[in-house]
Amino acid sequence: xxxxxxxxxxxxxxxxxxxxxxxxxxxxxxxGGARQVAVDAIGCIPGDWxxxxxxxxxxxxxxxxxxxxxxxxxxxxxxxxxx
Amino acid sequence: xxxxxxxxxxxxxxxxxxxxxxxxxxxxxxxGGARQVAVDAIGCIPGDWxxxxxxxxxxxxxxxxxxxxxxxxxxxxxxxxxx
Amino acid sequence: xxxxxxxxxxxxxxxxxxxxxxxxxxxxxxxGGARQVAVDAIGCIPGDWxxxxxxxxxxxxxxxxxxxxxxxxxxxxxxxxxx
Amino acid sequence: xxxxxxxxxxxxxxxxxxxxxxxxxxxxxxxGGARQVAVDAIGCIPGDWxxxxxxxxxxxxxxxxxxxxxxxxxxxxxxxxxx
Amino acid sequence: xxxxxxxxxxxxxxxxxxxxxxxxxxxxxxxGGARQVAVDAIGCIPGDWxxxxxxxxxxxxxxxxxxxxxxxxxxxxxxxxxx
Numbered sequence: 083x084x085x086x087x088x089x090x091x092x093x094x095x096x097x098x099x100x101x102x103x104x105x106x107x108x109x110x111x112x113x114g115g116a117r118q119v120a121v122d123a124i125g126c127i128p129g130d131w132x133x134x135x136x137x138x139x140x141x142x143x144x145x146x147x148x149x150x151x152x153x154x155x156x157x158x159x160x161x162x163x164x165x
Numbered sequence: 166x167x168x169x170x171x172x173x174x175x176x177x178x179x180x181x182x183x184x185x186x187x188x189x190x191x192x193x194x195x196x197g198g199a200r201q202v203a204v205d206a207i208g209c210i211p212g213d214w215x216x217x218x219x220x221x222x223x224x225x226x227x228x229x230x231x232x233x234x235x236x237x238x239x240x241x242x243x244x245x246x247x248x
Numbered sequence: 249x250x251x252x253x254x255x256x257x258x259x260x261x262x263x264x265x266x267x268x269x270x271x272x273x274x275x276x277x278x279x280g281g282a283r284q285v286a287v288d289a290i291g292c293i294p295g296d297w298x299x300x301x302x303x304x305x306x307x308x309x310x311x312x313x314x315x316x317x318x319x320x321x322x323x324x325x326x327x328x329x330x331x
Numbered sequence: 332x333x334x335x336x337x338x339x340x341x342x343x344x345x346x347x348x349x350x351x352x353x354x355x356x357x358x359x360x361x362x363g364g365a366r367q368v369a370v371d372a373i374g375c376i377p378g379d380w381x382x383x384x385x386x387x388x389x390x391x392x393x394x395x396x397x398x399x400x401x402x403x404x405x406x407x408x409x410x411x412x413x414x
Numbered sequence: 415x416x417x418x419x420x421x422x423x424x425x426x427x428x429x430x431x432x433x434x435x436x437x438x439x440x441x442x443x444x445x446g447g448a449r450q451v452a453v454d455a456i457g458c459i460p461g462d463w464x465x466x467x468x469x470x471x472x473x474x475x476x477x478x479x480x481x482x483x484x485x486x487x488x489x490x491x492x493x494x495x496x497x
Contacts, residue, residue, distance in 0.1 A: 083355075083367065083368040083402055084367060084368070092216075094241060095241075096207060096240065097207070097216070097240030097241070100226065100239075108168075116194065117168055118166065120166070124347065133343060133368050135399050135400065136220065136401045137221075137385065137387060137401040138221040138222070138304070138387040139398075139399045139400055140220065141221070141222050142397060143347060149222075150225060150226035150239055151166070151218065152218050152219045152223070153166055156350060157343035157350060158344075159341060159343050160342040160343060160344055175299070175325060177323035177325050177326060178326055180299070180322055180323030181289050181290065183308070183309065184322060184323060189249075189323075191251075199277065199278075201249065201251065202249040202250070202251060220303055220304075221303060221304040221305070221387070223305065233309035233320075233322055234301065235301050235305045258465070259492040260465060260489035260490060260491050262490040263465070263488055263490070264489065266475065267488060272489075282443065284417065285417060302469065303469055303470075304469060304470040304471070306469065307470070316471045316486075317471055318467050318471045319415055332451040332452070332483070332485055334449055334450065334451060361448075372430050382426060382429070382451050384482050384483065385484045386469055386472065387469075387470040388470070388473050388483055388484045389484070391480060392432065403482075406429030406430065406433060406438075407426060407428040408424060408425070409425040409426060409427055
C-alpha cells in the first residue's frame with residue numbers, strides 16, 4: 083500500500099454511474115509528486131496522511147467487487163511526518 | 166485513478182473483435198509525458214481532463230468483465246488546471 | 249493501454265506449455281526504452297506501432313482467462329509518428 | 332516479488348474493518364527509496380530483508396481473497412546485504 | 415512480459431506455506447537495475463535470460479490460481495545479448 087497525503091476533494095459531475103456518490107479525493111505521495119485520485123472509504127480531510135491500496139484489492143476495499151477503483155483509502159495514519 | 170488529458174482519437178482499423186466499437190483516445194498525464202490509450206466510457210473531447218482507472222477495474226468500467234481494457238475513462242473533471 | 253513498436257520475434261524453445269504456439273514479439277515504447285515481450289493476438293510485423301494491453305485484461309485478450317500473458321497486442325495503429 | 336527491508340510498525344487506528352488486526356509494516360526497497368506499507372503474514376522485525384508480493388496475489392497471501400492488500404510479506408530472506 | 419537475467423537462488427527458510435518448494439530466483443532487468451524475486455516454472459540457471467510474466471497471470475503460470483506469485487519465469491530466451 084502507498085502512503086499518500088490528501089489534498090482536496092475532486093469534483094466530477096459527468097462520471098459513470100458505477101462510481102456512485104463515494105467521495106473522490108486528490109492525493110499525492112509527496113510534495114511535488116504526481117497527483118492521483120483515490121476513493122475515500124474512511125472519511126478523510128485535507129492534510130491527512132493515509133494508506134492507499136491499489137491493484138484489484140482497491141475494488142473490494144471501496145465496497146464491492148464491481149466498484150471501479152484502482153486506488154482506495156483504507157486507513158488514516160496516526161502520526162506521519164512526510165518523507 | 167490517474168488524472169490525464171485527452172489529446173485525440175486513435176484510429177486502429179486492425180484490432181481484436183473484443184474491443185468492439187468503443188472509442189479509443191490518446192491521453193497523457195502531463196505535457197511531455199508518455200502517451201497512453203484509454204477506452205472512453207463517458208464521451209470526451211480533446212482537451213478534457215479526465216479520471217482514468219487502471220488495473221482490473223478498467224475492464225468492468227469499460228462495460229463488462231471481458232472487455233480487454235487496462236485504462237478506462239470514468240469521469241470528466243469539472244475544473245483542472247494541469248499539474 | 250500502451251503504444252509500442254514491434255521490433256522482432258522472440259525465440260524461446262524452452263517455455264511452459266500454457267504459452268502454446270502464439271507468437272511472442274519484442275516491443276518497446278520508444279527508441280532507447282526498455283524492451284518487453286508481448287503476445288501477438290493480431291498478426292504484426294516489425295516496425296508496426298501497436299496497442300498493448302496489460303494487467304489482467306492481457307490474459308483474455310490473448311485468447312483465454314488461463315493464458316499467462318501480462319502484455320498482449322490488441323490492435324495496430326493506422327498512423328503513428330513515434331513520440 | 333520485491334526485496335524490501337522492514338523499517339517499523341505503522342499505527343492506523345482509523346481503518347476499514349476488512350484490514351482486521353494483521354500488522355502493517357513500513358517497508359522500503361532501499362535506503363532513500365519511497366516507503367510503502369505491507370501486510371505481515373510471517374512475523375518480521377525491523378531490519379529484516381523480506382520478500383513482498385504485490386498485484387492480486389497479495390490478497391490471498393494475506394489470508395483470504397477478500398483481504399484488501401496489494402503488498403504482503405511472504406518470506407524473510409536468510410542472508411541479504413542490501414543493493 | 416519482462417526480459418530479465420537470472421542471478422542466483424534466493425534462500426528464504428521462513429516463508430508462508432503457500433510458496434511450497436518452488437525455487438525462488440533473484441532476477442534483474444539489466445546490470446545495475448533493481449533485483450526482484452521470480453518463481454521458476456522452467457528450470458533456469460544463473461546467467462539465463464528469461465521471460466518473466468507479472469500481474470495476475472503470474473499466479474497461474476506458477477502452477478495454480480492460489481499460488482502467491484507476482485513474477486513467474488515462463489520461458490528461457492534462446493539468444494539474447496542484453497540491452
